[in-house]
Amino acid sequence: MLEIERLNVFRSNLQILWDLNLRIDKGEIVALLGPNGAGKTTFVESIFGFIPKVEGTINFLEENIRGLPPHAIFRKGLALVPEKREIFPKMTVLENLRLGKGDRSGWEEDLEDIHSLFPILKEREIQLAGTLSGGEQQMLAIGRALMSNPKILVLDEPSTGLSPLLIGQVFRSLERLGREGMTILLLEQNIRNALDLCQRGYVMENGRIILEGKTKELYHNEHVQRAYLGI
Ligand SMILES: Nc1ncnc2c1ncn2[C@@H]1O[C@H](COP(=O)(O)OP(=O)(O)O)[C@@H](O)[C@H]1O
Ligand SMILES: [Mg+2]
CATH class of the missing domain: 3.40.50.300 (P-loop containing nucleotide triphosphate hydrolases)
Structure with missing residues (x-):
């Protein structure tokens, strides 16, 4: 590959x-x-x-x-989860995830998959990303990369x-x-x-x-x- x-x-x-x-x-x-x-x-x-x-x-x-x-x-x-995570702290968890989808439509299913992988991202959906713990931010960074269906x-x-x-x-x-x-x-x-x-x-x-x-x-x-x- x-x-x-x-x-x-x-x-x-x-x-x-x-x-x-x-x-x-x-x-x-x-x-x-x-x-x-x-x-x-x-x-x-x-x-x-x-x-x-x-x-x-x-x-x-x-x-x-x-x-x-x-x-x-x-x-x-190709999707990258960068070393510094680079999530947007002033945006919500859901908004950060949505950014990862790019211009693709039909991403709702991918969002469901990501929520099943990291249930905490659904629980924290409307929370500002900057308020997440380090571990949660890493999960968000991975989730965002997966939103492009790489x-x-x-x-x-x-x-x-x-x-x-x-x-x-x-x-x-x-x-x-x-x-x-x-x-x-x-x-x-x-x-x-x-x-x-x-x-x-x-x-x-x-x-x-x-x-x-x-x-x-x-x-x-x-x-x-x-x-x-x-x-
Ligand atoms: N922007 C840069 N300009 C010059 N050298 C750099 C730059 N960024 C990293 N380096 C050097 O490149 C080497 C490898 O760094 P890096 O790729 O960050 O390693 P790692 O990710 O494995 O810790 C180091 O010696 C570092 O000092
Ligand atoms: Mg490094």
């Missing part, structure tokens, strides 16, 4: 990402793991057209989308700033989405939780992919155990 080859990305004339290759097939949940500063956000921003200097191939459904503006990429069916959902560190309890809740909802057929690319530094959710993963350090494989292989990898799992 998404196939990235030899991706090189530059910010302020500095090279941040080096020769990245990554693939995600339909229905897969794939993790891109790495510590703070590894380049995860730069990676998503380059996929979604926010960074001008990008080299390499970004194929989505066998079409090269590199160089397209963000709105065109969203319209093709083909692939990309999440940039959804666990950041959340308590272990809420991380569990958010990851269980992602698991359910995966079971229902959603294709998910998850960027995380919370490696233990991400490995529990995903089937396959990549590990990124200093702007390069240093490891890739099935979740089980990564779990047993000596570097992953030492650097990330404290085993």
Whole structure:
């Protein structure tokens, strides 16, 4: 579904990402793991057209989308839950969700699906988004991304700033989405939780992919155990 080859990305004339290759097939949940500063956000921003200097191939459904503006990429069916969530605090929960639908009609059914995934968003429907807790805001950010009825959902560190309890809740909802057929690319530094959710993963350090494989292989990898799992 998404196939990235030899991706090189530059910010302020500095090279941040080096020769990245990554693939995600339909229905897969794939993790891109790495510590703070590894380049995860730069990676998503380059996929979604926010960074001008990008080299390499970004194929989505066998079409090269590199160089397209963000709105065109969203319209093709890629949805992003950004690192900073970027919900609109002075708008209600429902208004925030509605923004995610873009110009699509027939979104009422999607709204029902999102309410069934996150019942709290229905309970808080008319509340201003800025008054939600951190966990609720993360659910709203995911719900808004789903309102575009995407083909692939990309999440940039959804666990950041959340308590272990809420991380569990958010990851269980992602698991359910995966079971229902959603294709998910998850960027995380919370490696233990991400490995529990995903089937396959990549590990990124200093702007390069240093490891890739099935979740089980990564779990047993000596570097992953030492650097990330404290085993
Ligand atoms: N706007 C920018 N200009 C120059 N360098 C940046 C910019 N944003 C991030 N960087 C650098 O890019 C590297 C990767 O950052 P980032 O993609 O945010 O990593 P992560 O999301 O994995 O924490 C870091 O070394 C960071 O300092
Ligand atoms: Mg980041």
